[in-house]
Amino acid sequence: MTESDVNQxxxxxxxxxxxxLDLLTQILTLDGYQVRPAINGQIALAAVRNLPPDLILLDxxxxxxxxxxxxxxxKTDATTRDIPVIFLSALNETLDKVKAFEVGGVDxxxxxxxxxxxxxxxxxxxxxxxxxxRLQAQNIQLQQELNERKQAEETLQQRNRELLxxxxxxxxxxxxxxxxxxxxxxxxxxxxxxxxxxLSFWVIVPETGELVxxxxxxxxxEGLVNWRLAPGQGITGWxxxxxxxxxxxxxxxxxxxxxxVDKKTGVAVRSMLxxxxxxxxxxxxxxxxxxxxxxxxxxNDLILLEPIAAAAASAIENARLYTMAQQEIGxxxxxxxxxxxAHNELKEKNAQLQELNASKxxxxxxxxxxxxxxxxxxxxxxxxxxxxxxxxxxDEIKHHVERLHTAAERLYAxxxxxxxxxxxxRGVLECHPERINLxxxxxxxxxxxxxxxxxxxITLRATSLKDASVYADYSMVNTVLRNLISxxxxxxxxxxxxxxxxxxxxxxxxxxxSDTGTGISPExxxxxxxxxxxxxNVGTAGEIGTGLGLNLCRELVERNGGRIWVESEVGKGxxxxxxxxxxAR
Numbered sequence: 001m002t003e004s005d006v007n008q009x010x011x012x013x014x015x016x017x018x019x020x021l022d023l024l025t026q027i028l029t030l031d032g033y034q035v036r037p038a039i040n041g042q043i044a045l046a047a048v049r050n051l052p053p054d055l056i057l058l059d060x061x062x063x064x065x066x067x068x069x070x071x072x073x074x075k076t077d078a079t080t081r082d083i084p085v086i087f088l089s090a091l092n093e094t095l096d097k098v099k100a101f102e103v104g105g106v107d108x109x110x111x112x113x114x115x116x117x118x119x120x121x122x123x124x125x126x127x128x129x130x131x132x133x134r135l136q137a138q139n140i141q142l143q144q145e146l147n148e149r150k151q152a153e154e155t156l157q158q159r160n161r162e163l164l165x166x167x168x169x170x171x172x173x174x175x176x177x178x179x180x181x182x183x184x185x186x187x188x189x190x191x192x193x194x195x196x197x198x199l200s201f202w203v204i205v206p207e208t209g210e211l212v213x214x215x216x217x218x219x220x221x222e223g224l225v226n227w228r229l230a231p232g233q234g235i236t237g238w239x240x241x242x243x244x245x246x247x248x249x250x251x252x253x254x255x256x257x258x259x260x261v262d263k264k265t266g267v268a269v270r271s272m273l274x275x276x277x278x279x280x281x282x283x284x285x286x287x288x289x290x291x292x293x294x295x296x297x298x299x300n301d302l303i304l305l306e307p308i309a310a311a312a313a314s315a316i317e318n319a320r321l322y323t324m325a326q327q328e329i330g331x332x333x334x335x336x337x338x339x340x341x342a343h344n345e346l347k348e349k350n351a352q353l354q355e356l357n358a359s360k361x362x363x364x365x366x367x368x369x370x371x372x373x374x375x376x377x378x379x380x381x382x383x384x385x386x387x388x389x390x391x392x393x394x395d396e397i398k399h400h401v402e403r404l405h406t407a408a409e410r411l412y413a414x415x416x417x418x419x420x421x422x423x424x425x426r427g428v429l430e431c432h433p434e435r436i437n438l439x440x441x442x443x444x445x446x447x448x449x450x451x452x453x454x455x456x457x458i459t460l461r462a463t464s465l466k467d468a469s470v471y472a473d474y475s476m477v478n479t480v481l482r483n484l485i486s487x488x489x490x491x492x493x494x495x496x497x498x499x500x501x502x503x504x505x506x507x508x509x510x511x512x513x514s515d516t517g518t519g520i521s522p523e524x525x526x527x528x529x530x531x532x533x534x535x536x537n538v539g540t541a542g543e544i545g546t547g548l549g550l551n552l553c554r555e556l557v558e559r560n561g562g563r564i565w566v567e568s569e570v571g572k573g574x575x576x577x578x579x580x581x582x583x584a585r
Contacts, residue, residue, distance in 0.1 A: 009126055010034045012053040014044040014070065015088070016062040016538065023380040024057060024088075027115050028122070030388065039538075041065025045073060048080055055126055057118075058105075060089035060096070063537065068103050075104035084125045088113065094325045101318050112379050115387075120281055128307045179319035180215065183312065187217035190308070194301055196289045198267065200224060202236055203277075203285035203316060211240055211286065220265035227264065234258025236286050239274040243283045245302055248272040249295040273297040275305055277313035284313055378404055431473045431559050433584060438468040438511065442500045445481045449489060456540075457494035460485070468502040470509050470580035472560040477580065480556050480564075483549040484513040484576050490539030491574070492517035507582060508562065514575040520568040528566060529554045553578070561585055 011033050013024045021037040028035045036053065038044040041064055048056070056074075060067035067087060074080045087100040090111040097108045107121050187199045198218025202211045209231040216224045232241050235256045239246050251257040251269050262268055269290040277285035287309045289297065381400045389397070442462040453460035470477070481500070488498045496516045503510045518540065520528070528550050557564045557578045564578035 009054045010036065010051070011055045011057065011122065012036050012038060012044060012047055013057045014038045014041065014062075014067070015057075015059040016040055017059075020059070023384070024118070026384060027118060027380070030384075031119055033122070041067070041070040044070055048074065048083070052080060052083060054083070054129060055122060056083055056085045057088050057122075058085050060087055060091055060100070068099060071100075071103045071105060084129060086121060086125065088118075094321050094328065097321055098318075098325045101321075107314070115380070115383055117280070124310065128310060131303070131307050179315060182315060183215040184217065186308065186312070187215065190289070190305070191217055194289070194304075196296075197291045198265075199290075200288045201277075201285060201312065201316075202229070202240070202288065204240060204283065211236055214285075220267040224261075224265055229258070234261065235272060235274055236288055239276050239286050240283055243276050243278070245276070245306070246272075246274045247297050247299070247302060248274075249297075251290075268292065270294045271296040273301060273305070275302070275309040277309055277316070279313045279317050284316065287312065378408065431476065433472050433560065434474060436470050436472055436474050436477060438470060438502050438509070439465045441474070441478055441481060442502075445478070445485055446500065448482065449485050452489055453498070456489065456492070458489065458492050459497040460489075461498075462500040464501040464503065468504060468509055470582060471584050472562075472580045473556075476556040476560060480553045480578065481511075481513070483553050487549060487576075488513055488515040488517065488574070491515065491519075491537070493540050496573075504582075505579070508579040509582060510577055510579050512575055512577045514573065516573040519570040519572055519574055520566070521570055525566060525568060529564070 011028055013021055013028070013035055015021050015024070015037075016039060018039070021039065025035045025037055036047060036051075038047050040062055044056075044058070045065075047053075058067045058070060065073075067089065071085050071087075074083060074085065081104075084106045085104060086107040086109060087097075087105045088109045088111065089096070089100075092110045100108050106125055109118060109121060183201055187201070190196065191199055196218070198216065198221050200216040200221060201214050203214050204210070205212055205228075211229040211231075211233075213224050213227045229237050231237060235246065235248060235251070235254065235258065237258075238256050248254050248257070249271055251272050257269075257272075267290070269292070271291045271294055273289045275287045276283045277287060287305065289301075289305075291297070381404050385392070385397065385400050392400070439462075442465055446460055446462050449460060485498065485500065492498060492515045498513070498515045501512050501514070503512070524537075530551075553576075554564050557580070561581050562579040564576065566574060566576050568574035
């Protein structure tokens with residue numbers, strides 16, 4: 001792709017995490033692309049309708065419209081359905097990737113990602129799009145010359161058939177995971193369009209490096225399927241090892257030609273065109289076309305077949321993922337049936353089992369998504385600093401270091417909560433209640449967050465705590481206050497106030513953390529303390545939560561014999577209240 005091509009490309013990056021948007025924007029901008037960021041699905045759809053981009057990098061896990069829903073809406077609109085969408089997510093399960101391809105994605109990158117991988121994938125799909133546009137431009141030019149030359153009419157018809165084939169290939173590869181049927185159909189269409197004697201797809205066996213024929217079309221190819229070539233054997237093996245396109249005008253004059261193939265098929269091959277299949281920059285197979293005529297293949301044939309070979313490589317990988325997913329689904333269904341038969345008498349424990357499953361899902365969700373996100377920021381900005389240190393000004397270096405520090409702080413807080421919550425779930429976190437002075441513990445936490453509050457221009461203070469004491473585990477109460485104050489800071493604006501207070505009741509002390517921030521809508525309040533519901537929101541400065549902190553608070557409060565609840569009004573603020581006993585119980 002030329003430098004002028006890159007400068008013309010407009011890329012829309014959609015991610016609900018500002019640090020990821022900033023990282024991707026810098027990566028792509030440094031490589032010469034025009035980048036537009038979008039913080040959520042609704043903004044992304046509006047941006048596409050206003051100015052359709054050449055390519056979309058789309059996160060999956062977003063509040064409101066998720067990435068799957070955004071892609072589905074784009075693919076149902078005739079004006080946006082051809083825009084290539086690359087999913088970019090921390091989700092790395094096979095089913096997540098299969099779903100991404102089923103809704104219309106052209107590729108899938110797992111976080112944390114490598115900068116070079118992102119750039120390589122972006123360039124690949126923009127190159128495919130450029131090829132289609134060039135073919136369309138050629139068709140328009142040929143149509144203008146239709147009345148002047150008869151040869152132009154014949155060329156135009158050929159180009160139309162090629163464009164139709166490209167569109168058909170794209171639709172078939174994106175709409176079906178039945179690889180054998182798709183490849184057989186595509187080979188038949190190429191055979192008719194280019195008047196080719198026979199064609200075949202070969203794939204590399206990773207364990208041995210051998211090439212095995214997985215699909216063939218044409219006379220004499222019946223015995224070719226499943227035939228194996230040793231690494232580097234024949235023209236096909238050479239193309240696989242070198243990773244280069246090859247047009248052979250006369251195979252009889254080429255010493256690389258493996259004549260045993262002619263004996264196997266009973267066909268005297270005279271000319272040949274071979275294209276390597278690539279996936280993530282690695283050769284995974286070869287597309288071969290052979291003919292009985294010398295010099296049958298041209299450079300135009302190669303240009304036409306390159307995007308088809310690229311799409312075929314992606315389809316082969318998708319089919320492999322789909323097969324793995326089907327096997328996993330089948331195994332899971334068998335396991336579920338066996339579990340149901342073996343434990344039918346334990347139905348009364350379903351509620352407890354669902355709670356345990358929800359806790360497990362929350363744990364793995366945090367590990368696979370929220371824990372990876374800060375690492376993505378840390379690794380990405382660190383890589384940018386390493387590779388571009390001599391290009392950055394001091395203020396730019398300071399900005400990146402501050403982003404690294406913020407990501408590290410968030411990662412540390414997440415790990416601290418995650419470890420505490422994990423110990424709770426395993427039953428190894430013991431509760432040691434003692435007499436606690438709330439004045440001391442509140443003062444410590446106010447001091448802990450003083451700098452953060454000052455940075456956001458928020459008033460943070462502790463009031464009405466005189467002589468307030470409870471009987472509880474000091475570390476657990478400290479964790480609860482730390483999480484509630486941190487949560488309040490996320491959702492308050494400059495000029496707002498946060499107050500920690502306590503009110504003594506008959507047998508308990510009621511502690512409150514109140515703010516005058518953004519508030520919580522009534523429909524979202526019931527989601528806050530449920531482990532089986534994923535609910536997070538973006539703070540006033542772009543802070544991202546995990547949905548774990550409040551669940552941790554609930555468990556720690558209940559472990560100490562208290563209860564916790566919330567009162568909130570949108571636009572006016574939120575108060576989290578919890579009780580703790582005055583004496584031992």
